[in-house]
Amino acid sequence: MSEQEKIVPACFALSSDPDGDDCVLTLRLCGPWLLSEKRPELSDILASVDIARYTSIRFDVEHLEEWDTGLLIFIRACQDWASENDLSCELDGLPEGVQNLVRLSLAIPKNTNRLETKARSWLLGLGEHSLGFWGAIEGFFAFLGELTLDFFELLRGRAQLRREDFFYLLQSTGPMALPIVSLLSFLTGLIIAFIGVIQLQKFAADIYVADLVGLATTRELGAVMAGVIMAGRTGAAFAAQIGSMKVNEEIDALTTFGISPMQFLVLPRVLALVLMMPLLCACADFVSILGGMVVAIAISDVGVVQYVNQVDNAVALSDFLVGLFKSVVFGVIIAVSGCYRGLNSGKDATAVGLATTSAVVTAITWIVVADAIFAVLFQMIGI
Amino acid sequence: MEGSQDKITVQNLTMAYGDYVVMNDLNFTVKRGEVKIIMGGSGCGKSTLLKHMIGLEQSSKGDIYYDGDRFEPEQSSGDAFCRRFGVLFQSGALWSSMTVAQNIALPLEQYTGLSTPEIEQVVEFKLSLVGLGGFGHRYPSELSGGMRKRAGLARAIALDPQILFFDEPSAGLDPLSSRRLDDLILELRDALGATVIVVTHELASIFAIADSALFLDAETKTLLCDGNPNELVNDPEIDPKVRNFLKRGELALENSDGAND
Numbered sequence: 001m002s003e004q005e006k007i008v009p010a011c012f013a014l015s016s017d018p019d020g021d022d023c024v025l026t027l028r029l030c031g032p033w034l035l036s037e038k039r040p041e042l043s044d045i046l047a048s049v050d051i052a053r054y055t056s057i058r059f060d061v062e063h064l065e066e067w068d069t070g071l072l073i074f075i076r077a078c079q080d081w082a083s084e085n086d087l088s089c090e091l092d093g094l095p096e097g098v099q100n101l102v103r104l105s106l107a108i109p110k111n112t113n114r115l116e117t118k119a120r121s122w123l124l125g126l127g128e129h130s131l132g133f134w135g136a137i138e139g140f141f142a143f144l145g146e147l148t149l150d151f152f153e154l155l156r157g158r159a160q161l162r163r164e165d166f167f168y169l170l171q172s173t174g175p176m177a178l179p180i181v182s183l184l185s186f187l188t189g190l191i192i193a194f195i196g197v198i199q200l201q202k203f204a205a206d207i208y209v210a211d212l213v214g215l216a217t218t219r220e221l222g223a224v225m226a227g228v229i230m231a232g233r234t235g236a237a238f239a240a241q242i243g244s245m246k247v248n249e250e251i252d253a254l255t256t257f258g259i260s261p262m263q264f265l266v267l268p269r270v271l272a273l274v275l276m277m278p279l280l281c282a283c284a285d286f287v288s289i290l291g292g293m294v295v296a297i298a299i300s301d302v303g304v305v306q307y308v309n310q311v312d313n314a315v316a317l318s319d320f321l322v323g324l325f326k327s328v329v330f331g332v333i334i335a336v337s338g339c340y341r342g343l344n345s346g347k348d349a350t351a352v353g354l355a356t357t358s359a360v361v362t363a364i365t366w367i368v369v370a371d372a373i374f375a376v377l378f379q380m381i382g383i
Numbered sequence: 384m385e386g387s388q389d390k391i392t393v394q395n396l397t398m399a400y401g402d403y404v405v406m407n408d409l410n411f412t413v414k415r416g417e418v419k420i421i422m423g424g425s426g427c428g429k430s431t432l433l434k435h436m437i438g439l440e441q442s443s444k445g446d447i448y449y450d451g452d453r454f455e456p457e458q459s460s461g462d463a464f465c466r467r468f469g470v471l472f473q474s475g476a477l478w479s480s481m482t483v484a485q486n487i488a489l490p491l492e493q494y495t496g497l498s499t500p501e502i503e504q505v506v507e508f509k510l511s512l513v514g515l516g517g518f519g520h521r522y523p524s525e526l527s528g529g530m531r532k533r534a535g536l537a538r539a540i541a542l543d544p545q546i547l548f549f550d551e552p553s554a555g556l557d558p559l560s561s562r563r564l565d566d567l568i569l570e571l572r573d574a575l576g577a578t579v580i581v582v583t584h585e586l587a588s589i590f591a592i593a594d595s596a597l598f599l600d601a602e603t604k605t606l607l608c609d610g611n612p613n614e615l616v617n618d619p620e621i622d623p624k625v626r627n628f629l630k631r632g633e634l635a636l637e638n639s640d641g642a643n644d
Binding site (some may be wrong): 098241250253255256 | 439479493
């Protein structure tokens with residue numbers, strides 16, 4: 001590769017015009033002005049020029065080879081610079097294509113109206129946020145109220161609920177969620193038992209691992225694990241389904257037919273989850289205890305019969321029912337936050353993503369909060 | 384008798400999102416059995432006007448009357464009002480969890496006491512009207528854009544509505560499908576005696592099907608004119624903006640050419 005073969009784009013500022021006019025700055029463009037080439041910067045060229053002397057800019061393209069957007073953005077930069085400094089910029093010398101495209105880019109003036117981004121007082125922002133916060137709370141309670149009324153409509157047999165949809169939802173929130181709930185509950189049982197056995201062995205009290213696993217799962221972990229899994233699995237699905245129905249105008253279509261989205265979409269989802277959560281919770285309890293048993297038998301001297309008897313002694317029916325009751329409440333929380341976020345989603349793909357995320361976060365947060373409240377309440381009433 | 388000709392009357396309607404006013408003080412009437420086009424540039428509030436008329440948006444001021452009765456979206460979830468409307472949304476808006484046949488059957492199940500075999504018959508008939516006979520078992524995702532739109536139309540006419548609303552019926556359709564949809568709109572109007580409101584900016588459709596057309600102007604936020612587009616286009620008294628729109632910008636070109644010469 002000899003140096004002569006490689007021609008790079010260049011631009012020379014000629015202080016005097018060939019016509020002899022001293023007030024014209026002529027820019028001589030040479031070589032291929034392509035985006036793929038390294039092109040000179042306008043500021044570097046102008047640095048060597050005494051701007052004050054000139055009233056206009058011209059271009060000399062005798063030695064210009066190929067060009068593309070690389071040249072166009074340079075010409076635009078020259079023009080913008082010229083108009084900022086009250087110089088005129090003559091495009092006449094340029095190839096016709098360049099002239100037309102540059103004119104086209106100037107045809108509609110740049111939007112300088114920046115209402116959205118203009119500086120606003122922080123007080124205004126604070127006020128809007130506070131009002132928005134109360135508005136959101138109001139909206140949520142309106143949603144809950146409507147859901148309650150629709151539930152009574154259902155009891156009176158007047159709700160617009162589609163049986164096929166409801167059965168499908170029962171299937172997808174119940175049986176289809178069972179494998180993952182079982183697997184994770186089994187592992188949770190395993191872990192609790194493992195921690196328990198190691199500690200209890202120090203006191204030769206291995207058998208009490210059955211009490212530990214039994215009570216922990218039935219009262220707390222069965223319901224919470226099922227709740228968290230269902231929030232991630234089903235709550236997210238509800239928000240995404242309803243959110244994308246909103247994007248697709250399907251919710252509007254329901255409304256125009258006088259079909260209430262609350263009764264048609266939200267009510268069956270809440271009902272399905274409320275019916276399925278206790279069943280999933282019961283399953284989770286059972287499988288967790290089973291998982292605990294596997295560890296107890298494997299790494300301590302506890303036998304199957306011993307373990308089962310001990311669990312039977314330790315866990316009262318009330319403990320089991322406490323867990324089931326919680327799971328029902330968690331079901332309501334998950335379904336309501338999923339549907340509420342979905343119905344209030346914006347109308348684009350990002351908004352649906354946000355709705356889904358916030359459905360899961362809301363559900364899990366409220367599950368933990370509710371669980372804490374229940375812990376205190378049950379302590380107070382002594383169950 | 385004059386009043387009974389008016390199917391829809393819009394009085395002093397102002398549409399706004401929060402503080403942002405979309406359109407100010409709209410007044411117009413739609414006559415029984417007419418095809419009314421709502422036209423205007425992109426983003427001028429055509430679809431918003433349609434949403435106000437079918438009760439999906441609340442007006443910030445003004446009233447809409449149907450057959451002389453004031454339209455109150457919040458109180459009109461009852462049968463009578465909803466059965467009057469059929470709406471074809473921009474993308475069809477078929478309920479994606481249901482087959483096409485179930486989509487059309489749902490309003491029938493809600494509002495008529497028909498038996499299942501009767502509903503099936505009605506569904507098949509409505510589908511054949513839009514040229515989709517035999518596609519009832521498919522899900523919306525298994526249909527092409529044009530077919531989805533036609534299926535949406537079949538759903539819109541399921542309850543034999545008195546008023547049909549179309550939101551950009553020809554958007555995203557090839558010229559032939561778009562033409563077929565226009566013909567279908569006219570045929571349905573004639574056969575059902577329905578009043579038709581169409582939001583569109585397709586000039587071919589506007590000239591082909593409109594009995595009268597409204598022009599919404601985004602700059603002044605007002606209604607610029609109301610009349611038959613074939614007459615509007617050559618009427619020198621009409622705002623040049625409207626004529627320019629109807630002539631696809633040729634008016635502006637003529638003028639600017641004239642100025643240059």
